[in-house]
Amino acid sequence: MIADAKFNPTAPEHVRLFPVPLTQIAEACGSAIMKNMVSLGASACVLGLPVDIFTEVVVERFSRKGQKVVEQNMQAIERGYAYMRDLGGALPEFALKPAEPRRHLFMMGNDAIALGALAAGARVMPAYPITPASDIMESLIRRFPEVGGVVVQTEDEIAALTMAIGAAYGGARAFTATSGPGLSLMMEAIGLAGMTETPVVIVDTQRGGPSTGLPTKQEQSDLLAALFGNHGEIPKIVLNPATTEECFTVMGKAFNLAEYYQCPVIVMTDLALSLSKQTTDWLRLEDIEIDRGLVVAPEELADLPVHHEFKRYAITESGISPRVFPGVKGGLHHVTGVEHMETGRPNETPANRAKMMEKRMRKLRGVELPGSVVRTGDAQPDVAIVGIGSSIGPIAEAAARLRQQGYRAAHVHVHALLPFPVRQLQEAIADAKQVVVVENNATGQLRHLMSFFGVEHPRVSSLLKFDGTPFLPVEIYNHCKGMM
Amino acid sequence: MATVKDFRNDVRPNWCPGCGDFSVQASIQRALAALGKEPHEVAIVSGIGCSGRISGYINAYGFHGVHGRALSTAQGLKLANRNLTVIAAGGDGDGFGIGLNHFMHAVRRNMDITYIVMDNQIYGLTKGQHSPTSAHGFKAKTTPSGNIENAIVPAQVALAAGITFLAQGFSSDVNQLVRLIQEAIQHRGFALVNVFSPCVTYNKINTYDWYKEHIRNLDEIPDYDPTDRAAAMKMVVETHGLCTGLIYKDEHSVPYEDQIPGYREEPIAFSDIHMDPALFEKTLRAYA
Numbered sequence: 090m091i092a093d094a095k096f097n098p099t100a101p102e103h104v105r106l107f108p109v110p111l112t113q114i115a116e117a118c119g120s121a122i123m124k125n126m127v128s129l130g131a132s133a134c135v136l137g138l139p140v141d142i143f144t145e146v147v148v149e150r151f152s153r154k155g156q157k158v159v160e161q162n163m164q165a166i167e168r169g170y171a172y173m174r175d176l177g178g179a180l181p182e183f184a185l186k187p188a189e190p191r192r193h194l195f196m197m198g199n200d201a202i203a204l205g206a207l208a209a210g211a212r213v214m215p216a217y218p219i220t221p222a223s224d225i226m227e228s229l230i231r232r233f234p235e236v237g238g239v240v241v242q243t244e245d246e247i248a249a250l251t252m253a254i255g256a257a258y259g260g261a262r263a264f265t266a267t268s269g270p271g272l273s274l275m276m277e278a279i280g281l282a283g284m285t286e287t288p289v290v291i292v293d294t295q296r297g298g299p300s301t302g303l304p305t306k307q308e309q310s311d312l313l314a315a316l317f318g319n320h321g322e323i324p325k326i327v328l329n330p331a332t333t334e335e336c337f338t339v340m341g342k343a344f345n346l347a348e349y350y351q352c353p354v355i356v357m358t359d360l361a362l363s364l365s366k367q368t369t370d371w372l373r374l375e376d377i378e379i380d381r382g383l384v385v386a387p388e389e390l391a392d393l394p395v396h397h398e399f400k401r402y403a404i405t406e407s408g409i410s411p412r413v414f415p416g417v418k419g420g421l422h423h424v425t426g427v428e429h430m431e432t433g434r435p436n437e438t439p440a441n442r443a444k445m446m447e448k449r450m451r452k453l454r455g456v457e458l459p460g461s462v463v464r465t466g467d468a469q470p471d472v473a474i475v476g477i478g479s480s481i482g483p484i485a486e487a488a489a490r491l492r493q494q495g496y497r498a499a500h501v502h503v504h505a506l507l508p509f510p511v512r513q514l515q516e517a518i519a520d521a522k523q524v525v526v527v528e529n530n531a532t533g534q535l536r537h538l539m540s541f542f543g544v545e546h547p548r549v550s551s552l553l554k555f556d557g558t559p560f561l562p563v564e565i566y567n568h569c570k571g572m573m
Numbered sequence: 574m575a576t577v578k579d580f581r582n583d584v585r586p587n588w589c590p591g592c593g594d595f596s597v598q599a600s601i602q603r604a605l606a607a608l609g610k611e612p613h614e615v616a617i618v619s620g621i622g623c624s625g626r627i628s629g630y631i632n633a634y635g636f637h638g639v640h641g642r643a644l645s646t647a648q649g650l651k652l653a654n655r656n657l658t659v660i661a662a663g664g665d666g667d668g669f670g671i672g673l674n675h676f677m678h679a680v681r682r683n684m685d686i687t688y689i690v691m692d693n694q695i696y697g698l699t700k701g702q703h704s705p706t707s708a709h710g711f712k713a714k715t716t717p718s719g720n721i722e723n724a725i726v727p728a729q730v731a732l733a734a735g736i737t738f739l740a741q742g743f744s745s746d747v748n749q750l751v752r753l754i755q756e757a758i759q760h761r762g763f764a765l766v767n768v769f770s771p772c773v774t775y776n777k778i779n780t781y782d783w784y785k786e787h788i789r790n791l792d793e794i795p796d797y798d799p800t801d802r803a804a805a806m807k808m809v810v811e812t813h814g815l816c817t818g819l820i821y822k823d824e825h826s827v828p829y830e831d832q833i834p835g836y837r838e839e840p841i842a843f844s845d846i847h848m849d850p851a852l853f854e855k856t857l858r859a860y861a
């Protein structure tokens with residue numbers, strides 16, 4: 090640990106502490122504000138990085154402010170480096186290996202979501218700004234002109250989702266992005282999408298709730314809201330990417346599923362995933378396929394008479410009925426949130442209600458999306474650590490350390506919550522002696538969902554954290570070790 | 574070419590006999606036929622209320638959504654397919670109560686859509702509560718001792734928000750209403766046609782006769798200039814909003830769609846959405 094000597098830092102026994110006079114050195118270079126540069130230099134020393142690799146960035150960042158500022162900043166880095174070296178801080182065990190000659194990107198989850206939406210053919214995005222989702226709309230405002238798309242900054246989230254539904258009904262791939270407070274406002278419209286079988290995608294970048302809660306902090310407390318928030322019953326899909334790369338591919342998947350099953354799809358991230366910039370594999374356009382589901386070709390309808398009623402809600406074995414976009418001759422039909430018949434005309438009779446409800450719910454009955462659960466690690470583990478979203482890294486690291494200590498550990502990560510992957514989760518934890526469900530909320534929502542949907546195990550416990558910070562690997566490691 | 578009959582379907586409206594909404598339905602059908610539209614080129618997006626049922630009574634594409642959000646849904650639809658004639662329709666509660674926020678912003682945004690409100694100064698579907706356009710003192714189920722709130726004057730709100738086309742009609746004057754709806758559809762931008770459409774069942778005050786007595790018809794004022802915004806506001810204030818005819822029209826209106834950077838002539842709904850691999854690589858390089 091490197092800390093500013095000014096504050097007389099102390100550290101727990103097992104931590105090696107290097108007090109470096111960060112502020113003092115920075116002042117000597119010209120201004121206390123450069124203490125971050127001093128600590129950058131000190132860190133470079135630990136990691137075995139030469140200081141000149143920073144020259145380019147420093148010049149790029151500060152040349153606007155003049156040559157003197159550039160020099161002062163470089164000097165701050167060099168002095169931090171030198172001080173650390175003299176303290177014996179060049180630690181071979183921390184030295185970084187040269188990078189593999191692979192192409193990498195540096196981006197946050199929100200960037201990847203925007204790129205995924207772009208590649209998946211999203212062309213209408215109405216949204217209302219909210220942390221930590223706003224970057225998605227801001228990013229697409231810059232990119233959409235190149236593909237003929239449009240972002241509308243709406244007056245609220247109710248307008249955002251109902252506008253997206255209008256666009257999706259109209260034949261566009263449309264989505265919106267929000268966080269917990271906005272998701273709450275969207276509940277009625279989510280029901281509308283379910284009832285009218287309109288394919289629409291909603292990104293929920295979770296943050297600390299309830300109410301304004303911790304608007305700029307980490308939490309995973311919208312799981313139940315996403316699954317059960319709307320009134321009435323609809324088929325719905327909830328996807329939970331865990332990495333930046335997956336934020337990209339999940340958008341392709343989300344639009345395909347929405348259009349295949351003709352239902353709302355919620356993509357949930359969390360603040361740590363949405364906003365943390367990280368080194369990311371080069372993204373591949375081929376990883377996003379576009380499948381628009383059952384849409385009737387206009388040619389098939391062109392010769393029908395003007396009073397022909399298209400059966401938009403035709404009863405089928407799968408429950409999925411062909412769509413047609415407004416503007417197509419011969420495709421006239423009515424769409425309503427009121428219970429309706431095959432033609433879309435309202436009909437509230439018990440027999441029709443039962444038939445149409447059954448038709449809609451049939452679409453996802455018995456479905457488990459492949460890859461909803463990914464398990465890595467040992468067979469017959471002493472502990473299976475179950476997690477969701479951005480905790481994938483800390484859990485993987487904790488599991489690796491447990492293995493180093495001679496324990497058998499498995500990591501079970503959930504990548505989709507609805508349809509709830511009962512079979513996949515059951516199989517993933519079946520052979521574990523103990524299961525611990527790790528989540529950033531106070532009530533153990535994922536663990537409750539497991540028991541609600543009937544995933545069984547005799548020894549399941551929770552590791553919960555709801556102070557607004559993401560899990561550290563050591564917290565998960567210590568907790569699991571304590572369980573052994 | 575399509576006729577009025579082509580815009581009719583065989584659904585029997587569940588409106589009460591004498592409801593003002595029948596005339597609005599007929600006027601929309603006549604206006605569309607007169608403009609030479611085909612049923613498949615038109616989409617009616619409606620709210621929730623007695624009036625909201627209108628999308629099911631016209632042979633065209635129809636979307637009957639949630640209470641108060643017809644305008645946002647209609648705007649989304651227009652963005653997906655700019656070639657469609659998009660008409661949003663609903664009641665005074667739908668548009669100026671629960672949906673007022675969307676109304677103000679739809680006005681401001683100025684997409685090329687038409688909004689037809691059936692204003693009966695009451696909540697009809699929910700059986701007679703007061704509405705945002707109910708007058709002060711008005712007795713309804715939720716104001717048994719008289720309304721202590723002041724009414725919204727929709728035309729005034731619309732002008733204040735910067736509307737580019739404003740007209741008002743009356744269910745008893747179908748010829749005028751047909752003409753106004755036609756002009757509204759032809760207007761390049763957001764057009765409001767607010768129609769005094771009596772609820773014969775729950776509003777015993779604002780009846781056909783009451784409107785006849787109180788409405789000033791601008792068609793009968795030869796030197797009224799509907800391109801003068803200040804004069805329009807003056808007229809609306811003077812009549813407490815009870816005037817019919819074309820109140821205001823901005824002849825230089827440029828719709829939202831024409832101002833979206835990079836937005837194309839071809840409707841999004843029918844264009845190829847696959848991304849050009851070269852553009853994708855170029856986009857990624859910003860993160861390299």
Ligand SMILES: Cc1ncc(C[n+]2csc(CCOP(=O)(O)OP(=O)(O)O)c2C)c(N)n1
Nearest residue numbers: 621622623624640664665666667696697698
């Ligand atoms: C979110 C929501 N709140 C309340 C209702 C109940 N509701 C249905 S229609 C309506 C008012 C209708 O009044 P108006 O818009 O004036 O239409 P009218 O029936 O008079 O034509 C209300 C309150 C609802 N459908 N949805």
Ligand code: SF4
Nearest residue numbers: 589592623697772773
């Ligand atoms: S209740 Fe009033 S608004 Fe509703 S249909 Fe009857 S007359 Fe028309």
Ligand SMILES: [Mg+2]
Nearest residue numbers: 664665693695
């Ligand atoms: Mg009303």
